[in-house]
Structure formats: C-alpha cells, structure tokens
Amino acid sequence: MENAPAATSDALALALAPLRIWIVGSLDVVLPLQRYGAQVHAMDNIAALYRELAIVPCDVVLIDTALVDEGLSSTVEHLRRRDDLGVVLLVDAATPQRVAEGLWAGADACLAHRPDVELLAAGLYSLRRRLPGEPAQVIEAASAGETSTAWELESGGWNLRAPSGQVLALTEAERAFLSLLFASPDETIGRAQLIAALTDQPWSFDPHRIEVLVHRLRNRVRSVTRCTLPIRAVRGSGYRLTL
Incomplete structure (x- = not known):
C-alpha cells in the first residue's frame, strides 16, 4: 500500500x-x-x-x-x-x-x-x-532557469502560464475571454465579439460584467504569478492583449 x-x-x-x-x-x-x-x-x-x-x-x-x-x-x-x-x-x-x-x-x-x-x-x-488506474500527468511548473519570457495559454486554454513560470487555472469565462485575445495579440477585440464568446444570450448580457471579469482576472494573475497581465482597455472599443 x-x-x-x-x-x-x-x-x-x-x-x-x-x-x-x-x-x-x-x-x-x-x-x-x-x-x-x-x-x-x-x-x-x-x-x-x-x-x-x-x-x-x-x-x-x-x-x-x-x-x-x-x-x-x-x-x-x-x-x-x-x-x-x-x-x-x-x-x-x-x-x-x-x-x-x-x-x-x-x-x-x-x-x-x-x-x-x-x-x-x-x-x-x-x-x-x-481510485482505479493511474492519475493523469500533471502540468509541471517551470523550474528555476526554465522560465519563459512570454505569456502562454496551455491545456486547451484552461491554464495561463506567466513569464515567471507560475501557472494559473482559469474559469470558463476567463478562458473564453483570453482565448480571443491570445488568438489576435496586439489587436483590439470588440465588446460585441467578447460578449458573444461569453454567453449564448448576448441581448441580456450586461457589458459591465466584462469589466468585472477583467478586474478580477488581473488581481488573480498578480496574486498568483506576481506579474501584471498585459491587457489594455481600449476606450469605446474593447480590449487588447499586448505581447
């Protein structure tokens, strides 16, 4: 045993x-x-x-x-x-x-x-x-000397790896939001496109929920990774990931 x-x-x-x-x-x-x-x-x-x-x-x-x-x-x-x-x-x-x-x-x-x-x-x-069988392989955190200089989405977008090597598990909404931004870095993603990714009922979605999501995500990233997530709010348009 x-x-x-x-x-x-x-x-x-x-x-x-x-x-x-x-x-x-x-x-x-x-x-x-x-x-x-x-x-x-x-x-x-x-x-x-x-x-x-x-x-x-x-x-x-x-x-x-x-x-x-x-x-x-x-x-x-x-x-x-x-x-x-x-x-x-x-x-x-x-x-x-x-x-x-x-x-x-x-x-x-x-x-x-x-x-x-x-x-x-x-x-x-x-x-x-x-539990029967063998547990699946864990995602290994980067060790000293193996840290990346880039932000990366891993595990089908469910994990965010910071340049420090720390990994943050994402919620479904955070994954949907970041997947759009990572797919088009340095480009502004409009609010309508973001809302469409976050809900199948965009007509009843409060746009301010995106601001709340981004605020909480930034705080969680900073708390876990000690890094600042490079997301910029583009006034009147949406959000941009600057890599």
Missing part, C-alpha cells in the same frame, strides 16, 4: 501529483491545491463541468454545492456513472441534510464549505489511493 507523505512542506509539495481536479466554484482553493502538485481547472457551474468532462477526463471533481440550486442527488448520481471519477462536495456545515443528500447519492466525501486546505489535500490524497 502507498505510504502517506511525511508531514513536511517538502514532502507535501507534490502529494497530489499527478492528479487532475476539476473544481466548480471555490476558486480560493485552486492555488493551494496547485502547490500540492495537483493540476486544477476551475469552472463556473455544473453545465461547464459536464461540457469539459465530455472532452477531457479528470480524476476528481470538487463541487461547491452552493452553486447547485437543485438536483444535487441527480448531479452526483450522474457523475458516479464514471467508475474512475472521485466526487467531493463542499457543503455548508449548517445544512446537514445537504451532506446526507450528497453522501446518499454517492459522493466520496463532504467537507466544509470553506475547508482547511491541508485537510482538503489530505482527503484528496486518501481518495486518490482508492
């Missing part, structure tokens, strides 16, 4: 490598799990998770149940059809019935809505040992 890692920062650094974890919500755990060696993709909702799983498999899904308004049981049961997929739910501790619903439906574990990161990593490590 595989031995648990020693409880030191060095031993824990790659405790979850190579494990692919798809997360719905709870972006605050993305970076900590990456530090444990996991490959992490964050998504905005269950529909986005289903679309991604249809294209790229993963080892574990981590779902913030606050984003599942209805049908938690059916969601878990649907995911449980994949024998090689682990299912972990983040649940409000004040709703024990929600915990019971998830476990009865087949979830492997239910943790607090804002879990202790070390406890979460330990739970995922334990689950990993019970």
